Amino acid sequence: MSGEDRQPETPVPGAEGARPGAARPSPAAEARSAPAEGDPLIRLEGVTKRFGPHTVFQDLTLGFQRSEATVVLGASGVGKSVMLKLILGLLRPDAGRIFVDHTDITGLDERQLIPIRQRFGMVFQGSAHFDFLTVYENVAFAIREHKDWPEEKIRETVRQKLATVGLEGTETMLPEELSGGMRKRVGLARAIAIDPEVILYDEPTTGLDPVTADTINSLIVRCEREMQTTSIVVTHDIASAYKVGDHLVVLHEGRIIADGTPEAIRQHPDLRVQRFIHGDASLTEPPSEGDLP
Protein backbone atom coordinates (compact mmCIF):
# COMPACT_ATOMS: atom_id res chain seq x y z
CA MET A 1 0.00 0.00 0.00
CA SER A 2 1.15 3.44 -0.55
CA GLY A 3 -0.08 6.05 1.92
CA GLU A 4 2.63 8.45 2.91
CA ASP A 5 2.07 7.82 6.59
CA ARG A 6 1.95 4.06 6.28
CA GLN A 7 2.31 2.34 9.61
CA PRO A 8 4.10 -0.92 10.39
CA GLU A 9 1.58 -3.62 9.76
CA THR A 10 0.26 -6.11 12.23
CA PRO A 11 -1.06 -9.34 10.71
CA VAL A 12 -4.84 -9.42 10.34
CA PRO A 13 -6.33 -12.68 11.61
CA GLY A 14 -7.63 -14.70 8.71
CA ALA A 15 -6.02 -12.42 6.16
CA GLU A 16 -2.78 -14.37 5.86
CA GLY A 17 -2.41 -15.75 2.42
CA ALA A 18 -5.04 -13.36 1.07
CA ARG A 19 -2.46 -10.61 0.67
CA PRO A 20 0.15 -11.92 -1.72
CA GLY A 21 2.98 -10.17 0.13
CA ALA A 22 6.20 -10.88 -1.67
CA ALA A 23 4.46 -12.27 -4.77
CA ARG A 24 5.41 -10.30 -7.86
CA PRO A 25 3.39 -9.87 -11.04
CA SER A 26 4.27 -12.19 -13.92
CA PRO A 27 6.66 -10.78 -16.55
CA ALA A 28 3.67 -10.31 -18.87
CA ALA A 29 1.84 -8.36 -16.19
CA GLU A 30 4.93 -6.25 -15.54
CA ALA A 31 4.81 -5.22 -19.17
CA ARG A 32 1.21 -4.07 -18.86
CA SER A 33 1.62 -1.95 -15.74
CA ALA A 34 4.16 -0.48 -13.44
CA PRO A 35 5.18 -2.90 -10.68
CA ALA A 36 3.23 -2.27 -7.52
CA GLU A 37 3.81 -3.40 -3.98
CA GLY A 38 1.81 -6.54 -3.14
CA ASP A 39 0.27 -6.71 -6.64
CA PRO A 40 -3.06 -5.07 -5.79
CA LEU A 41 -6.12 -5.94 -7.87
CA ILE A 42 -7.03 -2.27 -8.24
CA ARG A 43 -4.54 0.55 -8.19
CA LEU A 44 -4.87 4.31 -8.46
CA GLU A 45 -1.59 5.80 -9.53
CA GLY A 46 -0.92 9.52 -9.20
CA VAL A 47 -4.60 10.31 -9.68
CA THR A 48 -5.72 13.93 -9.79
CA LYS A 49 -9.41 14.75 -10.13
CA ARG A 50 -10.84 18.23 -10.39
CA PHE A 51 -14.28 19.66 -10.88
CA GLY A 52 -13.74 23.18 -12.20
CA PRO A 53 -11.54 24.97 -9.71
CA HIS A 54 -12.15 22.35 -7.02
CA THR A 55 -9.46 19.68 -6.68
CA VAL A 56 -10.90 16.53 -5.12
CA PHE A 57 -7.76 14.35 -5.41
CA GLN A 58 -4.20 15.49 -5.89
CA ASP A 59 -1.67 12.89 -7.03
CA LEU A 60 -3.40 10.09 -5.14
CA THR A 61 -1.76 6.66 -5.17
CA LEU A 62 -3.52 3.75 -3.55
CA GLY A 63 -3.80 0.00 -4.05
CA PHE A 64 -6.63 -2.39 -3.14
CA GLN A 65 -5.46 -5.91 -2.38
CA ARG A 66 -7.15 -9.02 -3.71
CA SER A 67 -9.66 -10.87 -1.49
CA GLU A 68 -9.34 -8.19 1.12
CA ALA A 69 -11.76 -5.57 2.42
CA THR A 70 -10.33 -2.09 2.26
CA VAL A 71 -12.32 0.64 3.96
CA VAL A 72 -11.83 4.21 2.79
CA LEU A 73 -12.78 6.64 5.53
CA GLY A 74 -13.22 10.35 5.21
CA ALA A 75 -15.51 13.24 5.96
CA SER A 76 -18.48 14.11 3.81
CA GLY A 77 -17.38 15.66 0.54
CA VAL A 78 -13.81 14.32 0.70
CA GLY A 79 -14.31 12.36 -2.52
CA LYS A 80 -15.30 8.83 -1.47
CA SER A 81 -18.08 8.45 -4.03
CA VAL A 82 -15.88 10.08 -6.68
CA MET A 83 -13.20 7.47 -5.96
CA LEU A 84 -15.65 4.62 -6.62
CA LYS A 85 -16.86 6.29 -9.82
CA LEU A 86 -13.25 6.60 -10.99
CA ILE A 87 -12.69 2.89 -10.35
CA LEU A 88 -15.83 2.01 -12.34
CA GLY A 89 -14.76 4.29 -15.18
CA LEU A 90 -17.87 6.45 -14.67
CA LEU A 91 -15.56 9.43 -14.11
CA ARG A 92 -12.13 9.95 -15.62
CA PRO A 93 -9.12 11.35 -13.82
CA ASP A 94 -7.51 14.60 -15.00
CA ALA A 95 -4.09 13.05 -14.43
CA GLY A 96 -2.79 9.65 -13.37
CA ARG A 97 -3.87 6.12 -14.19
CA ILE A 98 -6.24 3.53 -12.76
CA PHE A 99 -5.44 -0.14 -13.12
CA VAL A 100 -7.86 -3.04 -12.72
CA ASP A 101 -5.87 -6.24 -12.66
CA HIS A 102 -3.01 -4.64 -14.61
CA THR A 103 -5.30 -3.16 -17.26
CA ASP A 104 -5.10 0.60 -17.46
CA ILE A 105 -8.78 1.60 -17.66
CA THR A 106 -8.22 5.34 -17.99
CA GLY A 107 -8.23 5.35 -21.77
CA LEU A 108 -10.94 2.73 -22.31
CA ASP A 109 -14.22 3.62 -24.03
CA GLU A 110 -17.66 2.52 -22.81
CA ARG A 111 -17.60 -0.69 -24.87
CA GLN A 112 -14.13 -1.65 -23.62
CA LEU A 113 -15.25 -0.97 -20.06
CA ILE A 114 -18.07 -3.54 -20.22
CA PRO A 115 -15.94 -6.61 -19.35
CA ILE A 116 -14.24 -4.64 -16.58
CA ARG A 117 -17.56 -3.51 -15.08
CA GLN A 118 -18.86 -7.10 -15.18
CA ARG A 119 -16.28 -7.90 -12.55
CA PHE A 120 -17.81 -5.36 -10.17
CA GLY A 121 -20.89 -5.26 -8.00
CA MET A 122 -21.88 -1.88 -6.66
CA VAL A 123 -23.92 -1.00 -3.59
CA PHE A 124 -24.90 2.59 -4.26
CA GLN A 125 -25.13 5.39 -1.74
CA GLY A 126 -28.87 5.78 -1.16
CA SER A 127 -30.18 2.66 -2.80
CA ALA A 128 -30.44 3.40 -6.51
CA HIS A 129 -33.41 1.08 -6.88
CA PHE A 130 -35.97 1.38 -9.58
CA ASP A 131 -38.88 2.43 -7.41
CA PHE A 132 -41.44 1.27 -9.97
CA LEU A 133 -39.99 -2.26 -10.08
CA THR A 134 -40.55 -5.02 -7.55
CA VAL A 135 -37.70 -6.41 -5.45
CA TYR A 136 -37.55 -9.39 -7.82
CA GLU A 137 -37.31 -7.20 -10.91
CA ASN A 138 -34.70 -4.95 -9.30
CA VAL A 139 -32.37 -7.89 -8.63
CA ALA A 140 -33.20 -9.57 -11.95
CA PHE A 141 -32.38 -6.32 -13.77
CA ALA A 142 -28.86 -6.40 -12.34
CA ILE A 143 -28.47 -9.89 -13.85
CA ARG A 144 -30.02 -9.07 -17.24
CA GLU A 145 -27.69 -6.08 -17.60
CA HIS A 146 -24.74 -8.46 -17.90
CA LYS A 147 -26.01 -11.97 -18.56
CA ASP A 148 -28.15 -13.57 -21.20
CA TRP A 149 -29.53 -16.20 -18.83
CA PRO A 150 -32.82 -18.09 -19.24
CA GLU A 151 -35.60 -16.83 -16.98
CA GLU A 152 -35.48 -20.00 -14.88
CA LYS A 153 -31.84 -19.44 -13.99
CA ILE A 154 -32.52 -15.77 -13.24
CA ARG A 155 -35.43 -16.73 -10.97
CA GLU A 156 -33.33 -19.25 -9.04
CA THR A 157 -30.44 -16.79 -8.70
CA VAL A 158 -32.70 -13.99 -7.44
CA ARG A 159 -34.23 -16.40 -4.91
CA GLN A 160 -30.79 -17.45 -3.74
CA LYS A 161 -29.41 -13.91 -3.45
CA LEU A 162 -32.47 -12.67 -1.57
CA ALA A 163 -32.04 -15.59 0.83
CA THR A 164 -28.38 -14.65 1.32
CA VAL A 165 -29.41 -11.18 2.50
CA GLY A 166 -32.34 -12.49 4.56
CA LEU A 167 -35.10 -11.15 2.35
CA GLU A 168 -36.90 -14.33 1.34
CA GLY A 169 -40.49 -13.77 0.32
CA THR A 170 -40.13 -10.08 -0.56
CA GLU A 171 -40.03 -10.66 -4.33
CA THR A 172 -43.33 -8.95 -5.09
CA MET A 173 -42.81 -5.94 -2.82
CA LEU A 174 -41.99 -2.47 -4.10
CA PRO A 175 -39.00 -0.56 -2.66
CA GLU A 176 -41.33 2.00 -1.05
CA GLU A 177 -42.85 -0.82 1.02
CA LEU A 178 -39.46 -1.68 2.54
CA SER A 179 -37.60 -0.24 5.52
CA GLY A 180 -34.26 1.52 5.00
CA GLY A 181 -32.34 -1.55 6.16
CA MET A 182 -34.31 -3.82 3.84
CA ARG A 183 -33.64 -1.47 0.93
CA LYS A 184 -29.92 -1.61 1.67
CA ARG A 185 -30.17 -5.40 1.64
CA VAL A 186 -31.89 -5.34 -1.75
CA GLY A 187 -28.98 -3.16 -2.91
CA LEU A 188 -26.60 -5.80 -1.62
CA ALA A 189 -28.56 -8.61 -3.33
CA ARG A 190 -28.31 -6.65 -6.59
CA ALA A 191 -24.58 -6.15 -6.14
CA ILE A 192 -23.88 -9.85 -5.54
CA ALA A 193 -26.36 -11.05 -8.20
CA ILE A 194 -23.72 -12.13 -10.71
CA ASP A 195 -21.08 -13.20 -8.16
CA PRO A 196 -18.74 -10.31 -8.83
CA GLU A 197 -15.06 -10.49 -8.05
CA VAL A 198 -15.11 -7.01 -6.52
CA ILE A 199 -17.88 -5.31 -4.57
CA LEU A 200 -17.86 -1.55 -4.12
CA TYR A 201 -19.94 -0.27 -1.21
CA ASP A 202 -20.83 3.39 -0.97
CA GLU A 203 -21.88 4.20 2.60
CA PRO A 204 -23.64 0.88 3.15
CA THR A 205 -24.70 1.66 6.73
CA THR A 206 -25.40 5.38 6.63
CA GLY A 207 -28.80 6.31 8.00
CA LEU A 208 -29.42 2.96 9.68
CA ASP A 209 -29.87 2.30 13.38
CA PRO A 210 -26.87 0.55 14.99
CA VAL A 211 -28.49 -2.89 15.07
CA THR A 212 -29.60 -2.78 11.43
CA ALA A 213 -26.20 -1.35 10.47
CA ASP A 214 -24.56 -4.28 12.19
CA THR A 215 -26.71 -6.71 10.21
CA ILE A 216 -25.45 -5.09 7.02
CA ASN A 217 -21.86 -5.25 8.30
CA SER A 218 -22.28 -8.97 9.01
CA LEU A 219 -23.60 -9.52 5.49
CA ILE A 220 -20.61 -7.69 4.03
CA VAL A 221 -18.23 -9.87 6.05
CA ARG A 222 -20.15 -12.97 4.97
CA CYS A 223 -19.94 -12.05 1.26
CA GLU A 224 -16.26 -11.38 1.70
CA ARG A 225 -15.61 -14.75 3.35
CA GLU A 226 -17.97 -16.97 1.35
CA MET A 227 -17.42 -15.45 -2.06
CA GLN A 228 -13.76 -14.46 -1.56
CA THR A 229 -14.57 -11.03 -2.93
CA THR A 230 -12.32 -8.03 -2.96
CA SER A 231 -14.29 -5.33 -1.18
CA ILE A 232 -13.93 -1.58 -1.20
CA VAL A 233 -16.13 0.10 1.36
CA VAL A 234 -16.31 3.88 1.52
CA THR A 235 -17.87 5.25 4.65
CA HIS A 236 -17.64 7.64 7.54
CA ASP A 237 -19.02 4.99 9.89
CA ILE A 238 -16.08 4.03 12.11
CA ALA A 239 -17.89 1.09 13.74
CA SER A 240 -18.60 -0.34 10.30
CA ALA A 241 -14.98 0.22 9.23
CA TYR A 242 -13.68 -1.76 12.19
CA LYS A 243 -16.23 -4.52 11.71
CA VAL A 244 -15.58 -5.16 8.02
CA GLY A 245 -12.13 -3.81 7.21
CA ASP A 246 -8.90 -5.76 6.79
CA HIS A 247 -7.26 -2.53 5.81
CA LEU A 248 -8.22 1.09 6.51
CA VAL A 249 -7.37 4.23 4.57
CA VAL A 250 -8.17 7.74 5.80
CA LEU A 251 -8.64 10.49 3.23
CA HIS A 252 -8.35 14.16 4.01
CA GLU A 253 -8.31 17.09 1.62
CA GLY A 254 -7.48 15.07 -1.46
CA ARG A 255 -4.75 13.01 0.13
CA ILE A 256 -4.23 9.87 2.17
CA ILE A 257 -3.28 10.74 5.72
CA ALA A 258 -3.31 7.18 7.08
CA ASP A 259 -3.16 3.73 5.54
CA GLY A 260 -2.77 0.50 7.50
CA THR A 261 -4.36 -2.27 9.49
CA PRO A 262 -7.29 -1.41 11.79
CA GLU A 263 -4.88 -1.62 14.73
CA ALA A 264 -2.31 0.65 13.06
CA ILE A 265 -5.04 3.21 12.38
CA ARG A 266 -6.27 2.97 15.99
CA GLN A 267 -2.77 3.88 17.16
CA HIS A 268 -2.02 6.36 14.40
CA PRO A 269 -0.04 9.37 15.62
CA ASP A 270 -1.80 11.92 13.38
CA LEU A 271 -4.24 13.84 15.57
CA ARG A 272 -6.60 14.34 12.64
CA VAL A 273 -6.90 10.56 12.38
CA GLN A 274 -7.50 10.27 16.12
CA ARG A 275 -10.19 12.94 15.98
CA PHE A 276 -11.88 11.14 13.14
CA ILE A 277 -11.89 7.71 14.73
CA HIS A 278 -13.03 9.14 18.04
CA GLY A 279 -16.12 10.59 16.46
CA ASP A 280 -15.20 14.11 15.43
CA ALA A 281 -15.98 13.44 11.80
CA SER A 282 -15.39 17.00 10.69
CA LEU A 283 -11.64 16.64 10.21
CA THR A 284 -11.83 20.16 8.90
CA GLU A 285 -10.28 22.10 11.74
CA PRO A 286 -6.63 21.72 12.60
CA PRO A 287 -6.19 19.94 15.93
CA SER A 288 -5.36 22.28 18.78
CA GLU A 289 -2.81 21.82 21.57
CA GLY A 290 -3.96 19.36 24.20
CA ASP A 291 -6.32 17.71 21.74
CA LEU A 292 -6.89 13.95 21.63
CA PRO A 293 -5.40 11.70 22.87
Ligand SMILES: Nc1ncnc2c1ncn2[C@@H]1O[C@H](COP(=O)(O)OP(=O)(O)OP(=O)(O)O)[C@@H](O)[C@H]1O
Ligand atom coordinates in the same frame (compact mmCIF):
# COMPACT_ATOMS: atom_id res chain seq x y z
N1 LIG B 1 -20.28 15.34 -11.07
C1 LIG B 1 -19.77 16.27 -10.26
N2 LIG B 1 -19.63 17.55 -10.68
C2 LIG B 1 -19.09 18.49 -9.88
N3 LIG B 1 -18.62 18.26 -8.65
C3 LIG B 1 -18.73 17.01 -8.17
C4 LIG B 1 -19.30 15.95 -8.94
N4 LIG B 1 -19.27 14.82 -8.23
C5 LIG B 1 -18.70 15.15 -7.05
N5 LIG B 1 -18.38 16.45 -7.01
C6 LIG B 1 -17.72 17.15 -5.91
O1 LIG B 1 -16.63 16.36 -5.50
C7 LIG B 1 -16.49 16.41 -4.08
C8 LIG B 1 -16.49 15.01 -3.53
O2 LIG B 1 -17.77 14.45 -3.70
P1 LIG B 1 -18.17 12.99 -3.20
O3 LIG B 1 -19.58 12.78 -3.60
O4 LIG B 1 -17.16 12.04 -3.68
O5 LIG B 1 -18.03 13.14 -1.64
P2 LIG B 1 -18.20 11.98 -0.54
O6 LIG B 1 -16.90 11.85 0.17
O7 LIG B 1 -18.76 10.78 -1.18
O8 LIG B 1 -19.25 12.65 0.45
P3 LIG B 1 -20.47 11.96 1.29
O9 LIG B 1 -19.85 11.31 2.48
O10 LIG B 1 -21.33 13.13 1.69
O11 LIG B 1 -21.17 11.03 0.36
C9 LIG B 1 -17.62 17.28 -3.56
O12 LIG B 1 -17.11 18.58 -3.36
C10 LIG B 1 -18.62 17.28 -4.69
O13 LIG B 1 -19.34 18.47 -4.74
Ligand SMILES: [Mg+2]
Ligand atom coordinates in the same frame (compact mmCIF):
# COMPACT_ATOMS: atom_id res chain seq x y z
MG1 LIG C 1 -20.56 9.84 -1.13
